Amino acid sequence: MKLSLKFRQIVIFVLGWVAYASTYFLRKPLGVIKVDLKSELLFSKSQLGWLDAALLFPYAMSQMFLGAVGDRFGARRTFAITLFISALSMITFGNWSSFYILVTLLFINGAAQAHCWPNCGKILGTWFSDKSRNSIFGLFGASAFVGGIVGTTLAVFLQAKYGWRNVFVLPSLITGTISLLLFFFFRESNEIGIDIPGRESSKESGIETQNVQKLSLLQLWKVICVKECAIGMFSLKLVRYTMYMWLPMYLLNVLRYSKAQAGMFSTMFEIGGVAGSAVIGFVVDRLLGGKALIGVSISIFLSAICLILFIATSGWGVIVNSVFLLSAGALNCGPDSLLGGSISADLGERHGAAAAVTGLINGFGSVGGFIEGPLIGFIADVLGWTAVFYVMVIICFMGSIAVYRAARLYEINQSRRSKQPESGKEPTNV
Template sequence: MSSLRFHQIKAFALGWLAYASTYFLRKPLGVIKADLQRDLSFSTSQLGFLDTALLLPYAVMQMILGPLGDKFGARKTFGFCLVLSGMSMVFFGNFSNFFVFFALLFLNGTAQSQCWPNCTKGLLCWFSDSVRNSVFGMFGTCAFAGGIMGTMIAVYVQANQGWQNVYFWPSIFVMVMGVLVLMMFQQPDEVQAEVPGKNSASPTKGTAADDSMEKPRMIDLWRLPMIPEVSFAVFCIKVVRYCMYMWLPMFLLQSLNYSQSMAGIFSTVFEIGGVTGSALIGFALDKFYQGQTLRGITMFVLISTLGLVFFILTSSWGVLFNSVFLFIAGAFNAGPDILLCGTVPTELVEKHNKNAAVATVGLVNGFGSIGTCIEGPIIGFVAAYTGWSGMFYLMIILSAMGTLSTYRAASIHARVNQSAADFIGNIA
């Protein structure tokens, strides 16, 4: 085995497991909401604000702290944040106060905000541009496999040890992964390795593009073509995804009369679809939509929207129909989400400054994650006043808006490419 292949396998495997572990500290909240409501008399609105406590700093700190990874390196930033995330949640079950829960979840969200951008940078730097979507699609399964494992672990501990213990062992595991990342998650320049097939093009020194992007501000990144459209699409898609994460078990329990354990386990069908979609959509894009990634993503998000429509229309038809349409919705929501938060913004910014990858991924994923931090109170309000069906109608609308936003980004991309082709043709 060549030295390069060894480093690629190590970066992929360690990054996959490390990022998957972050969901061990996100998913339990959705599983134990009914327990918090029963044992601690938390209202639906309070449960929604606990979602916000976790997801608001996750969104905002990605944008504010995004340059840290570019400054200190992906390995150090990613590893330190994993350790801090585990430390924040290890004693969660020892408390019963809403404000203490809020504070611990806020710290957890802040620490996890820098995990995805730095994990993305640490992985993509090891692979050539020609296989970027395929590799990252496979890698993206970590988010959904981690969600499934996180839910299963929480359900098991909840049933056998009580909800108070659902965070303890996952926190220990995440801290161990953080130490391993600090020790082993090197980038090519740290081990003097060269990766063939990487686009090293950058603006000529002294040009306007170089001057504005040498130390990019958030507003500079936002002005790049297609970044606003991609960010808004991620916003819509993530609201849908996290709504399913945080509220689907409760919906299945209270609306479709599943048992508590069955509701927790069955809710992972959406994530099982996510694993499948993330793994296959990257290959499909590289094979059938080479150079037209955004056009392919538009089609996939549209299919996810239709999956949600048919799920709500057939929700009373039984487990089989529930499973099929949840699987479809998850597969075609998750795959686009991963790519729009990873390879797409990386590709867009590398044309201007390849050293701003972490900041740009953080901006796109952070803006998208604003949707996840406001979904809690919104869904709590909608479910309380319109019933659970209102929640799904809202998700259908948001998914459709995500489809339109990716379509607009694809249209801009096509125009930019056509203009470049015309310019080259005129020169020739």
């Protein structure tokens, strides 16, 4: 029985969506158990910050310097194997009390997970037309935030029922099982000889995939709009991981929520992220004519405004807190799936390096993620929590300006190319 293209697209989308969501099952518990690590193992705030860095530093470096692994050895195999390694590294996390062993396990987890998003995005991109890519990646990007919500909820439940030492066991088993499904079923469209209507493949553009071997990191950095997009991603991830890793502690210590309330209420930011990610692709395609960079710049700017309003009204109660956390989450998390997905994939495909460029942009963004740990720990200790939020606001404004510059550079480049005979095509939806 021959399967229809629509059915295959749905299967690929759902499997990839669930698989990438599961990566957060192995990230989010760390933010939930920080209070336990501080009280039981006597870790300082600086040590807690370095645990964040141990996860996110190898994540960033692997994406930036090893992003081409999937281009060279196959996106499906790379995604499946690294997800399995990630699950294996965390299953014994609760059995240890040594700070250095916990750092090592988080390091392995981060290095392995670095290859999940670039290769997942590469495979997903082969299954859908160029015209629908922003919308598809917007919906797909919600997987990260749903995964974060489920990961946090599961961690809170396991922490309350079985103690913090057991919060990684079940998530590791789930993620390991999903990695096996990926290995057998998560294939690129060209692996099974399917042409996607409305998609300009690398072959049609006259670009061979093997060209990725000729592009150094510096050459990838010089691809139009890449460095500006990377700075934008840096700002998004620094702010987001600060909210992931420190918001429960802020709610507990400053706003006086209970431990369970702080863990669960911190998901408001991610719930907003689900809505923002799902909606932004459609807004860009339908209202902004596919001008994704402009949409991303506006969204990051508005997220900064929402953070200002959250701090200004933090003492007004749960309802007001919820409104601004949801809004900030939607406006911060929504652009991520475009900036680190459809936009970066389009930029990379024109050079036969979709996974490499996606990895570079996301990896540079993750530098913000691992800087977040020690930086926020230091600022919270020395200057207090209010200063933490205003640092995030400044960084958001910086990211918004960088992405706006990318949009202007792209328009100038398109204008110049339109005056020359067609010798190639730039991405049409950035």
